Amino acid sequence: MSALLEQLARRQLVWQGNNQHAAYQPVASGYAELDQQLAGGFPATGLIDIQTDTGIGELRLLLPYLQQQQSAGRLLVLISPLAEPCADMLCAAGIVLSQVVIIAPKTSKDALWAAEQCLQSGSCASVLLWQAPLKLAQARRLQLAAEQGAASLILLRRPQEGLSLPVNLSIKLQAHRQGVLLSVQKRKGGWPAAPFLVDMQNRWPGLCFSADQHWQARRKAS
Amino acid sequence: MALYLYLQFPALQPDSLGCAAAQQLPVAVVNEQHYIVQLNTVAEQRGIALNMALGTAAALCHNLQLLPYQAQLQLSILQSVAQQLYQVTADIALDPPDGLYIRLCNMLQLYQGLAGYWQALSQVLTLLPYRYYYASGTTPFAAKCLARRQLNLLTGEPDALTKELNHSPLSFTELDADTRQQLQRLGIDTLGQLLGLSQGELARRFDSTLLSYLGRLRGSFYHALHYIQPEHSFSRYVELLYDIIDTAVLSTPLHVLLLQLEQQLQQINAACHQLQLSLLFRGMPAQQLSIGSAQGEYRAANWLKLCQLQLDKLKLTEPVSGLQVEVTAFVPQQNQSDDLFQPVQGTVSALQLVSLLQARLGYHAVSGLTLQNQHLPEHASQRPLPLLAGKTAVTALALRPAFLLVTPQRLTEAVEISQGPERLCPDGWALEAQRDYFIGRNNKGQWLWLYRTAQQQWFVQGIFS
Incomplete structure (x- = not known):
C-alpha cells in the first residue's frame, strides 16, 4: 500500500471493504422487514434523522425501539413535542412514564442546549427532538455528546433538501394505507435502500386500512 | 485547672475581602467618628495606624481604600469563624466585636496536650483569611488581656501566665477609662499592682464593676459564657470591592462563597436542596434568586454551574454591590449506588440533569407525564x-393518539373514517356534551382523532403519530 493511502486510512478518510465491522450497535425495531433492511435495527447510540410529515405513523414506528432503549432504567426525553403528549399511548406501548421527561424550551437554541445536556449526561437513553433547524457543526456536536453519554437522538423534521448531516441513520417516511413507506437515505456502514413498506397491520390494526377495506372504499367512490 | 484561649481578630472586615486585587491595595475601615479601626497589612506598611484620624491617613496614603465599619457584618464574620472552629473544638463563646473565647481544658485529653490541640486549631485558622492574635489564660478575662497584648502565648503553666498577667498594663483590661485614670492617679499602672491590693480597700474606693472584673480575672467569681451551638444553616455575605454589572464576572466572588458552603457541608456530611442567592444593589432592593438541586448537592462546582445558568438569564439594570448566599435547610448526604456490572456512562444523574435543565429553561419548562384514572382524554x-x-x-x-391538541380544532378537510364511534360523556353524563370519537385519515395520510358533538359538529382533538 502506498504511503499516501496508508495515511488516508489512518485518518479514516478511506476504508476497505474487507474490514467491515458494525458502525453501531443495532437495537431491534420491532418490525421484521425494517430490521432486515437496517441490518439489525435502529442504532442504540448517535443521531437518527427521520424526515417525515407529522401524524403519518412516525412515532408508532419508533415505539418498540424507545421501549427497549428505556428498559434499562434510563430516561426518555421529549423536547418541544408538537402538542401535549398523551400518556395513554406511551403507557400502552410499555414505556415507563416516570422515566419520561418533557421539555418545552422557548427558543430553538435552548432546545439544542437541552438536547446536548441530556445526551451528555449518560442518564438518558433516547432524546426525541422535533423540528429544530440544525447546522452541520451543531449536528456534529450533538453526535459527540450522544456518543459520550451512550444515548440516541432522534430528529423528527419535515422532508427537506439540504446538506446531509453527520448522522448514523437517515430515513424518510411517506404515508401509506397499510403503514409507512420507508426509504433509507443514509446509513453508516451500509447502503441507501429503495423505498419499502413497513407493514403495521399486525401491530396497529386500528390505524391501518386492510387491502379489502381499500377495495370497498374504491367501489363506494365509483 | 481551667484553661481558656482567647482569639482576637484585628481586621475581620478588610481580611474578608477575598479577592487578590483587594490584597494589593491598602484597605482601612473607618468608624462613624472618622477614626481608623481596622486596616490590612498593606495599609500598615504605608504607615497607617489604628485610631488615626481619617484626614491624616488619607494624607499618608493617596490610594487608601475605605470601608465603613459595619457592626452587623463584623458579627456575622465572627460567627462564621466560630462555626468553622467548632469542627475542632467544642466550647466557643463569641466576644463581639472581634474576639472568641475558647475553653480548652476539656479538649486537651482528646488532642493529647496543648501542642496537638494547637496544631489542629491552627490548621483550621490558616485556611481562613483572617489575621489573629491568641493567648491562653486560667480565666477568660486573663486570656483576653494577654491576647490583646498580642503576645501569642500558649502555655498551660500557671506561673508563666500569672507573671505575664502581672506585667499587663491597665489599658488592655476591661476597665473603663475613668476607673483607669483614677487608678493611674493612685500610681497603679499594671494589673500586678492592682491584684496585690486588698479587696476591702478597693471596695471602699471603687464601685462594684472593678471588683467583679477582678473577681472574674482571678477566677474567684463565676464567669458565664454563652457557648455557641452548631447551626444547620449557612449565610454568608460578601461586599464586592467594586460594582459588577457583568454576570460572568460575578462567578468569581460567588465561587468563594460556595467553597465555604462546600466546606461546611462536607464537614457535617450534609448536602442542600435549595440555595438563596441575593444580589444587592446600591439604589434598588435586593434581587433574590432561588436555585434548586433536586438531588441535593454539596460541591461548589456543581452549585456554581446551576447559579451561572440562572445568572445568564438575568439582565442586570444596575451594578451589583454585594452578594449573599443563604441555605436554610441541610439534608444528609446520600450516596448514589451505581450498578457494578453496568458501566456508568456519564457523571450526571437524572436528578442533577433535571435541576440543570430547570435552572436554564425555567422551573415549568421541564415536566414529567402521568396517567390518571380518567376516561376523558x-x-x-x-x-x-x-x-x-x-x-x-x-x-x-x-387506542389513543400520541398527541392531544390543547384546544380541539374544527375539521375542515375530508377524512376517511377507519374506526368509531366511541362515545364519551363528561361527568354527570351530560348528554348535550357527549362526544362520539372516530379515527380518521386525511388526504395527506395523517391519522386524526376526531369527535362529533351532539350538534353534529366535527372537531379534531388528537394526532396519531
Missing part, C-alpha cells in the same frame, strides 16, 4: 414535576 394525561412515579394501577386505554 384531556384529564387522563397530566404533567407533574419530572421523575415522579405515578399510580401504577391505572391501565392505559388501548
